[in-house]
Amino acid sequence: DAGVTQSPTHLIKTRGQQVTLRCSPKSGHDTVSWYQQALGQGPQFIFQYYEEEERQRGNFPDRFSGHQFPNYSSELNVNALLLGDSALYLCASSLLDRPNYGYTFGSGTRLTVV
Amino acid sequence: RKEVEQDPGPFNVPEGATVAFNCTYSNSASQSFFWYRQDCRKEPKLLMSVYSSGNEDGRFTAQLNRASQYISLLIRDSKLSDSATYLCVVNEVYYTNAGKSTFGDGTTLTVKP
Numbered sequence: 130d131a132g133v134t135q136s137p138t139h140l141i142k143t144r145g146q147q148v149t150l151r152c153s154p155k156s157g158h159d160t161v162s163w164y165q166q167a168l169g170q171g172p173q174f175i176f177q178y179y180e181e182e183e184r185q186r187g188n189f190p191d192r193f194s195g196h197q198f199p200n201y202s203s204e205l206n207v208n209a210l211l212l213g214d215s216a217l218y219l220c221a222s223s224l225l226d227r228p229n230y231g232y233t234f235g236s237g238t239r240l241t242v243v
Numbered sequence: 244r245k246e247v248e249q250d251p252g253p254f255n256v257p258e259g260a261t262v263a264f265n266c267t268y269s270n271s272a273s274q275s276f277f278w279y280r281q282d283c284r285k286e287p288k289l290l291m292s293v294y295s296s297g298n299e300d301g302r303f304t305a306q307l308n309r310a311s312q313y314i315s316l317l318i319r320d321s322k323l324s325d326s327a328t329y330l331c332v333v334n335e336v337y338y339t340n341a342g343k344s345t346f347g348d349g350t351t352l353t354v355k356p
Contacts, residue, residue: 162344164346169348170348171247171330171346171347171348171349172287172330172346173346174343174344174345174346177343185343187343219286219287229275229292230289231277231279231289231292232279232287232289232344233289234286234287234288235286236285236286237286
């Protein structure tokens, strides 16, 4: 049973560019959340998607946008990249009606902005 | 002040020791609580949910104190494999995965032979 799959695993971009990160949730999961994790810090909530809609958003600028597809997979887009966007981006899938199962995380995309 | 605060450690303990971590949260609307474990340069993995009555999973015991807004994790008989960063997580929405989950910055544990 495949867990959460993220691509690419590593990415180097230049300041000002745009990037798209992809996530396939664990089989059977219907909810996808995106997190940004800087070195030495805990993951910071970006947003969550369920039924192809953004249900909640963290304190991130509009440069961060996302999408969820009918097959539950998701994309995170970041425009006008800043050096401070360099981080590990984690996708977490879950079941909306199984709260105590928690999240299953992918292994992340490590983004470096130069 | 951060919404979820943890002592960053590091906690360095010998094998077999008992170690406890605390976590405090500021949002009184928080309703569901978890501990995750994160190994170096890996993704977080769910360790256990935290119930109001407290709960135990083998060598791990989690407690919740709503009045004082803190959560604890106790690890008994520490193993070398317990070395990791432990992340405290709170969620505003009652026992669902909907909405925002807030992570602490983690407490680092190193278990030594």
